[in-house]
Amino acid sequence: MTANLSPSLWRRWRGLLITLAAALLLPFVVGLLEGQPPTAVLANSAGVSKFVQGLAIEVFIFALYALSYDLIFGITGLLSFGHAMFFAVGAYLTGALIKSFGLPLWQTLIWVTFASVLQALLFSVVLPRVKGITFALVTLGMASVFHLMIMSRELGEFTGADVGLQGMIKPDFLNPATERLRLYYVALALLVTMYYLFKRFVDSPTGRVCVAIRENEGRALMLGYNTFRFKLAALLLSSFAAALAGALYAIYQPIISPHIASLGFTVTALLIILIGGVGTLQGALVGALVYRLLDFGLRRYMGESASFVNGLIYVLIVIFLPYGIVGTWRMKSLQLRQGWAKIGDAIPWKPNDGAAR
């Protein structure tokens, strides 16, 4: 038993460990490719490496944000159209507390955590009453109110209204201009930590019940689970991760754009996990990478027609990889190793599978 424990643990984690190693080395490898010595990379001097670090930080932010959406939608089956608010509250609160109230970062993060709990509770208030698409619309309503508040002239002093929140003094030790390499590693560490936490959660008795709720809430109730509590747990964790992603966004981006509070930004999260694989967690990481790089590459090389081609690619992905990249890959490897299937593990899932009941 113990003899084959470690190889299976290795098999289970190797993909991520290799990716992690690659991410750790990335700034230096890119630097070397350009002929920049590691000392120059360490000194944050201008160059391709610094640019790539910036792009990667954006990928990490998207990944964390999409991860948080996968937990409530992909794992627990709660369709929220208000998820952008979870992110935007973190971003705007960070921006406003640092800029207008001069709070240090650590105090700001405490407030962000506090706000993330509150917003999860706010969303959960309607949970016992509304299901499915109604929940989506109610959450959209709440997020829209927040979006309007951000954009309003009354709060413009703090939020920058429709031009966005600008001129926040970045914390010295994480300044994206002068300390980008550190910010890169902090963002990476945050993503890895949250991913690990999420993975633990999903594998835990609590997370397993969340999957059961996605599969068939009525049955989960009959089994004796008070499903509300599990949905609340998922919402709390999701909201916390999204708000942290938002805080990171506020630290990295020169302008906090009101776009991040819009429905479009919720759709971004949905799109990322559709590309990567709904309910797989890893899909959020892969999807964020693909999403950001596609957007970057197409804009750079295709100019005007970029968003059209972009849309087309997404449609093709969703049609030909209905379980997303990770989901489809898992499915294939499951078929290859039939009979090996892990105990209790969920079979890849796509949103309309449940309706087939």
Place this chain on the structure above:
Amino acid sequence: MSSDVIFEAVNLRKQFGALAAVDGVSIQVRRGSLHAIIGPNGAGKTTLFNLMSGNLKPTSGRVLFNGRDITREPVHRTIHFGIGRSFQITNIFPSLTVFENIRLAAQALGRDNFKFWRSATHFTRYEARTWEVIEQVGLTARAHTAARTLPHGDQRKLELGVILAPDPEVLMLDEPTAGMASEQVPELIALIQQIQKTGDKTIMLVEHNMNVVMNVSDTITVMHMGKVLAEGAPAAIAANPAVQTAYLGGLYTLSF
């Protein structure tokens, strides 16, 4: 006499618009008995089950379990009282494996549901219980198959396994053999009887197969158009002219 009754419906009514699907039904289920509910399609059997298991709230009337009024309890409490309920239409977690379907049922009554920092595989007692149940219902070879890809008969076995896992005092089985190939039926019925006898369980059974009902039941309640038409031992029910008429008027004939 009254402590002999474990589960009781008192004058239950359920109104769907103009239709009273259950119309003033009182029944007393004796501890350790196998109590069958029969009646033509649409008689209100499933609705009665839904009322007693907390899936539906009655328009009026009460549900008592061990003398305690549980009428207004939320549905997720039902199994905590010791009442397990299976469904006429298979009601499982389709993308999860057989193992996980039953493991979730085994985990539910424990105190580990919110240990979110621990892997579920750490809690070996639920896994041990799961293997026990899987073996009991004869799905060992299928343990790692996704529930939705099981043949129908195996899904029915899984449906049964899911309510056996928490080991409830009362099992409410709504047409457990529905849609099963006829050669599989005796096996499942034998299993149900064995559970009742060896586990000292009380079973409420809705079943259309009269052979089965007559053979296994201690008490039979006949429902017709939302009301109790007759109640008694199998022999008495078989001889009851009103029952014969109800069935002859409906889709089923009584034949033994």
